[in-house]
Amino acid sequence: VARMIMAGYEFLGKQPFNNIYFTGIVRDEIGRKMSKQFGNSPDPLELIADYGADGVRMGIMLAAPAGNDIFFDKKLCENGRNFCNKIWNAFRLVKGWEVDPAIEQPESSRKAVEWFSAKLSEAIAEINDSFEKFRISEALMTAYRLFRDEFSSWYLEMVKPDYQKPIDRAGYEATISFFDSLLRLLHPFMPFITEELWQHLAPRREGESIMYASMPQASAPDTAILADMETVKEIINGIRGVRAQRNIPSRDALQLNIIGADIPMQAVAIRLGNLSGIATVSEKDPAAASFMVGTTEFNIPLLNNMDVEAELAKLTKELDYLRGFKTSVEKKLSNERFVSNAPAAVVEAERKKLSDATTKIEAIEQTIAALKA
Template structure:
């Protein structure tokens, strides 16, 4: 037995003239491809476009509207219906006696992409009713999200059809996703056995956790290096969000309880910080940087909201929280949920519904996006400084084994002339009995620096002085050695003249930091000795 290919007549569509408006639309940025690296691929295809073979020998699909009335190669007509075909066939053949039974429609069907290229139009019934309200309102749409493998098969052809049938682009932006690969950069496939079961992943890490894990590794247009550890990270993030809500929900609320100074400052600061992050997130969305938008949201919620804000507003153990403060916290939480929802839709909606009883029309999925407002950059920077002070206090407590339950005194030489706006927050989070501003260094105290500000914590017998002197001496010796190596580089004219400017600047910053640290260590040793 022998199998041989059978040659048959095929229908083609001339593409050169059809493709030009679609090519110009992308090159002139009327239609934007994201990322732009695909523009050259698109241009190569469209400039070298071939006539499109639209015939398919299948038993399903849209049958080609060609009707044969004879055996000659030109004995056919193309028509929208059999009745129209009969009229055209009689006219073309000159045979007025032709009957419908004499016509045979071509059994081939159209290539599936020949119907798919009409999708932006046909979804609004814009072919059969070209002036209906829906097509007039929605066309052209904003964004198309698809894979780069079908950039020519589908995307280019939809743009061609848009200009051919409506004289207008079908959409403004095309976001081309990457391919999911494993850590070894291999494409996910059953044969390699490197494709995890998404259902099992969701059972282990939750749907939101898997979603975050995927988005953490999805830079615009680049392939996704999938790692199950990212799903673990996503699951931890979801737990963090849920536990933050549980903490808030567990507080007792009192109308009589006055609002604390630290809570007032915290609410004010976070509102400005939220607006700054919102502006960053919206910029990422505009540029289709989904993973960057997620990371900005992640840092805001994990670091600023959970690690700082909730600690700043948390009531003292066993005490209720001010009703006014609680109302502000809920408003802040709801705004957080709004920006979290695209990434963790299930847990955010669950919390949203727990906060208060809501109708389906009030669900988070249809809630309004937070309004972008101006923010105080100086306040945000001032808190960054205050947070470094708090971290310095905590470091001293940890290194000297001073219990957080024990209050300590803190004095500062305010060389930076830093605002006192966040003093109440520093006192609360540092558990300070007092915060004093002094003009001279304090003897017999532990010290740390934040920029040029020097902070002093009286020892008061809380540490072993001899052990502390030995530890500081060792650290001083190491820092002096480090400074010597840095200064050696900076004295090398060849290095200074040939190294990139930013590298030299970095070395100079290292020198300045080392000198400041040495000064602080010497001061600490002097105060102990």
């Protein structure tokens, strides 16, 4: 590097470059430097045959934070191949939708478009910042999470039409536009699959390529809708947790009650949670399953979605355990030697355990009484 700088000043009279990017040493799974001597270097052509060129590229870049050594593992290439499959499956899903111009865009779809537009702008700004700082792997990770988590797991679920039904034109066109932007963001890392899908995403001119397409530009994101969507995500995760715990099928619609509050983007929450409705109530239904989002309590009435006898047996077993636990804590706190000699923090922790157990016991007793009524 020093010779190149001196040569630049000597022969051209100016500094030849402003930035230097150092790549780390590629090491194997146990930390040895890859070399011919150790025979631990994989054959790149075999890797490409197994995982695809884009999968291998992505796997290596995900393991290559700027300036650090690269610990190579074939599992990273497998992750890259799986991500390629996810992109391909999302493309097949979107291009398989039938568009009906006569359908009015649902409120949940309209809100989804507003939210993902803000999320895309936020991600573009992060990616641009990472590129300016030569943090290539961080830029890739941002684009990867944007597509895998936000676009595939949330946005497509919000806008996709019901089974064998068409989608509205506004929602479809917005989705195609977002897909186009995502392919452009991923193209520097995954050039082959992004070029292939971009060519089939919309009509292209002769010789047109994603390589010459400009990168999407960020606008000022709507921070309010981004925050609202994070709240909705927590609510949906709470609802899905209740379904999993109570073995309630996702096709069964549930009623969601909120204790003395309101939630944003209700149309989105109703669609993602498969809710029959959302209501604000003043007190909790004892026979309902509850969860917290921040300081707000939500509950889902379950009498129509549960085996009452099985639920009573489960609650009775939990109640017996909590009563025994409470008794053991009370004995410990009634021991004057323990209270006098133990650190204050330990004694306070035991008192909190007693308080929590008492609260849980009261809640379970109320639920059992409600189920038996």
